[in-house]
Amino acid sequence: MKHADIPTRADDLFCYGLYTASHAVNRAYAPHLKALGLTYPQYITLTLLWEEDGRQVNTLAQKLGMETSTLTPLVKRLEAMGHVTRSKSALDGRAVEVRLTDAGKALSQQAPAVTACMIGHSGLSVAELEELQALLFKLRDGLQPR
């Protein structure tokens, strides 16, 4: 890439679009999730557990691309709210397994309505959303430290 081609205006930097869009989505979800008593990261974490219950803290952190130092307090808050339980793994005494309570499982019933609402308000077609998703995954995986 030639020097003249390097974008310097904020609008031209892919980091700017990602930064502002990410916060916009977070803000758009917030009112729907507030009705469920959840934050956006808590909701995404629960989504992973709805897919497969009993995951370890470490597994959740890897799926989210985050540190356990971020997830531990988040999961503790989910536990305090009665959505999950935390228990030591029988096979590995270091690992903590996170399991949904009945209340936590019940929350999953509310998810499709929220998702449908967000997709509807996104202003993007399903094809565009799939294209966006593909580009985001490619970007994320490309930046992954080798």
Next chain:
Amino acid sequence: MKHADIPTRADDLFCYGLYTASHAVNRAYAPHLKALGLTYPQYITLTLLWEEDGRQVNTLAQKLGMETSTLTPLVKRLEAMGHVTRSKSALDGRAVEVRLTDAGKALSQQAPAVTACMIGHSGLSVAELEELQALLFKLRDGLQPR
């Protein structure tokens, strides 16, 4: 959209891709910015000032889609580091104008190298990055509260 079409798996939700990609980009920028003594939000804020100096806190917040309660402490840290000054507007006693210092202006010289490096490591072509940027802006603007 029919109920059966609503994605429930985390991988299919556009919020998940955006969430993880955004953090991945933040993490990829971090080491380059650490060398400049900056965080990612600080860098993006400076980018806006390099485009046009002397903006108000309010203008910066709108450009970033953030609250002034987020920007005020961030700008104060930039001030403490000697990159900007904060002064009351002569025309409007409520407004605070943020101006780059010489040191803050000098930092802009480092930006193209960081941007080029990030684009190179993204694994995406320039065309793909432009497509991504367009979709992100469309999404962000579509979610904007009316």
Next chain:
DNA sequence: TCCATTTATATCGCCCACGATTCATTTCTT
């Protein structure tokens, strides 16, 4: 003019996010 309303910042409390560090447990090496 005077007072209500709006606007621009700032403050506070809570939650997220990371790096650095610590601790306990497991696994590897010999």
Next chain:
DNA sequence: AAGAAATGAATCGTGGGCGATATAAATGGA
């Protein structure tokens, strides 16, 4: 089997982020 190395969580400090609230300045209307 014993010590070394690696691994999974947790804790701490710092810096975002937002909503609610506060304060000061500007604006508007009677």
